[in-house]
Amino acid sequence: MATSSGKYQTQQNLIDLCTRARIDPRGPRFGGAVSTLVLAISLITMGTALGTTLIAWQTLVFALGAFVGLRAQPYGWVFRTFIQPRLPAPVELEDSAPPRFAQLVGFGFLAVALISVLLGSTLIATIAVAFALGAAFLNAAFNFCLGCEVFLLFKRLAR
Amino acid sequence: MNGIFIVFAILILATVFGLWYRSHNGRMRTADVHTAGIDEHGGEILDAQSIGVDLGSRATLVQFSSAFCQPCRATRQILEQVSGLVDGVVHVDIDAEANLGLVRALDIRRTPTVLILDSAGHIRKRASGLPRKADVLAALGELD
Numbered sequence: 059m060a061t062s063s064g065k066y067q068t069q070q071n072l073i074d075l076c077t078r079a080r081i082d083p084r085g086p087r088f089g090g091a092v093s094t095l096v097l098a099i100s101l102i103t104m105g106t107a108l109g110t111t112l113i114a115w116q117t118l119v120f121a122l123g124a125f126v127g128l129r130a131q132p133y134g135w136v137f138r139t140f141i142q143p144r145l146p147a148p149v150e151l152e153d154s155a156p157p158r159f160a161q162l163v164g165f166g167f168l169a170v171a172l173i174s175v176l177l178g179s180t181l182i183a184t185i186a187v188a189f190a191l192g193a194a195f196l197n198a199a200f201n202f203c204l205g206c207e208v209f210l211l212f213k214r215l216a217r
Numbered sequence: 218m219n220g221i222f223i224v225f226a227i228l229i230l231a232t233v234f235g236l237w238y239r240s241h242n243g244r245m246r247t248a249d250v251h252t253a254g255i256d257e258h259g260g261e262i263l264d265a266q267s268i269g270v271d272l273g274s275r276a277t278l279v280q281f282s283s284a285f286c287q288p289c290r291a292t293r294q295i296l297e298q299v300s301g302l303v304d305g306v307v308h309v310d311i312d313a314e315a316n317l318g319l320v321r322a323l324d325i326r327r328t329p330t331v332l333i334l335d336s337a338g339h340i341r342k343r344a345s346g347l348p349r350k351a352d353v354l355a356a357l358g359e360l361d
Binding site for chain 1 (some may be wrong): 235314328335
């Protein structure tokens with residue numbers, strides 16, 4: 059019993075080490091700006107093939123960021139490959155867990171939007187994309203921390 | 218056409234909210250002791266048992282943090298600097314997720330939330346969001 063819990067502890071520490079990677083804080087803000095642009099265009103083109111394609115693309119982007127990791131998120135890759143090398147070194151690195159949580163919330167809204175638009179309800183899709191657009195814009199423009207605002211409220215409601 | 222209107226409406230609303238958020242975030246407020254509602258934790262006083270450390274002889278800085286909180290680390294650094302700088306000030310960082318009873322009792326809604334207790338454990342000041350170091354020092358000065 060003691061050994062198995064010890065092994066579990068070690069695994070948990072490894073998971074913590076992997077998920078608690080430190081990142082350049084400008085990466086998620088760049089990603090927020092690109093997401094803002096993509097979501098805005100998808101709202102303007104809602105109901106057309108382009109609008110649905112953009113919603114599907116952004117759903118995939120958020121899914122990769124939330125479930126695989128920020129390194130697998132396409133906008134993060136663009137930032138690291140093309141933008142970060144041209145910028146001065148970041149003043150401070152940051153925990154990757156808060157932006158990943160924001161990606162998960164974004165995925166929730168976009169999954170609802172994608173299912174709705176595929177079922178033909180552009181109204182629900184518009185509302186869901188509108189929330190995601192507001193959150194992505196706040197993140198990019200004001201460094202808004204979604205995890206700070208909603209995580210504890212979810213936890214308080216859950217139990 | 219409709220979509221463009223919606224996009225502008227959201228960007229304007231989000232900007233108004235963002236400006237409000239920026240100006241209110243981390244602001245140190247005088248806590249209303251009577252609405253704190255901390256009945257199950259010894260009336261309106263927090264003690265060493267409920268926060269897990271002995272109270273500071275002058276003040277205690279109680280920080281509530283969570284795993285998905287970006288400014289919690291910076292808040293911790295600021296409060297550690299202040300507790301190192303001012304004699305009799307103790308800093309404690311509480312994991313909100315693991316202490317939901319206390320979180321509900323104190324009506325903590327966001328992280329980071331910082332409470333400043335006086336030497337007797339009364340909640341005197343409260344800030345949610347990353348506080349400024351000068352504001353924390355000023356709030357400590359107002360306790361005496």
